Amino acid sequence: MGIEWMRRHLAPNYKVHIISFKDPNPMHIDATFNIIGPGLVLSNPDRPCRQIDMFKKAGWTVVHPPTPLIPDDHPLWMSSKWLSMNVLMLDEKRVMVDANETTIQKMFENLGIKTIKVSIRHANSLGGGFHCWTTDVRRRGTLQSYFH
Structure with missing residues (x-):
């Protein structure tokens, strides 16, 4: 239904x-596939x-991001270590990223x-990261198509 709504608008x-993944238990798209700029995407290996x-x-x-550094014993709720790639792009040249994920x-x-x-990292235990917790209110620039 959401795809049809997007298509109409x-x-x-x-x-x-429509994109799909070889993942039997999908949860966070942001920890699977994250478009970080025009023509640049993080894809979970x-x-x-x-x-x-x-x-x-x-x-x-x-780009395939490196294996996350979060310890195996860190509590995670309905998420995975791959929250490391759940980042917030402020613009094409600046990103908010977990300080522990060097x-x-x-x-x-x-x-x-x-x-x-x-x-x-303490907030990851609640089941999300930067990209999950934010919504653009307004962005400067124009709507662009990245597929020609």
């Missing part, structure tokens, strides 16, 4: 694509996207993206 200028070739053919860079910070820095480190 964005048509005819934009096409809504443990939950491959079945339509990844669509992105590659469109010239996207697909390997993903390095990954972003290697991509030319400045990391803003915030300690949120």
Whole structure:
């Protein structure tokens, strides 16, 4: 139903694509597949996207984030360690990321993206991360299609 709603509201200028993953227990899309900028996507290596070739053919860079550093004994509710990739892009060059996840910070820095480190591990226990907990109220710029 949500896909049809999006199609009705964005048509005819934009096409809504359905993507699916090799994951028997999906929970957080943000910890599976996270578009972090025009032509740039984080794709969880443990939950491959079945339509990844669509992105590659469109010239996207697909980045597989490093294994999360969160300890095995850390309590998580309806989520996984992969909340490390559940980040908030403030713009194309700045990202809010868990202060404890130094390997993903390095990954972003290697991509030319400045990391803003915030300690949120205690909040991950509640079942979410930066991207889950936020909603854009307003963004500057124009609506763009990343598939031509």
